[in-house]
Amino acid sequence: MTLKLLDRGEGLILEYLVNKGTPEDLVLRLFKNDLTLLEATDENDFTEADFTGYAALTLTGANWTVTDGDPAVATYAEQDFTSSANQTQQTIYGYYLTRLTGGEAVWAERLPTSQIIQNNGDRISITPRITAQDTGD
Template sequence: MTITVANSGEVIALSYLVNKAAPENLVYRLFCNNITPAETDTASTFTEAAGGGYASKTLTGANWTITGGNPSTAAYAQQTWTFTGALTTNPTIYGYYATRLTSGDLVLAEPFTSFTPAANGDNIQLTPQITAE
């Protein structure tokens, strides 16, 4: 699947580049509404998973590995969400989205093959990576 960088995410990136905005950690969240992410989305476009032991994950800036090249990448260690049972929202997860920790602004989103956690120990693994050319 392809990551969609929201318009707000593009503005945030440009603001960082010219030192106009202070960086914030990213929070990775799983969404359970069956949508195709678009550049015009906001964080409220997505229905975050709830219940079943789910919790969002904060990815701290110091733990990203940045590699220059063609393309350049920012990579983070694999993240695992382990569930204790079914979700209390829509039971199916369709992808993830990332917001800024303090402001809550949407940065990016990506759909993946849908997954329905049902039993204790069911899990989703994601290795965050952002590529720029």
């Protein structure tokens, strides 16, 4: 899996750094379209999952763990998306995060292999994580 920081996400990070923008909680979502992630990808490019039992999950800012260093890392506890019924097969290709009220997509990541949701109890687990590493000296 390769995380893709989207163009709008990069801009938001800079806005927060210089105190120009207001941070928001993020919302974790699954996508079901076979999308090639590009930096220019935005929230309109994703087709959000809609299997029975699916609901996007709000990630509260205070619950992130941030570890300084090179690289610095922000992680969130594992989040589960679980089917609550037998249903028509749905293929899940990855996840993306949006701002809670603004709705802009910030980053996205494809799963190493697509996963199928079809049966009651089928589950996809995601541990959100982003790394920031200095590439210069």
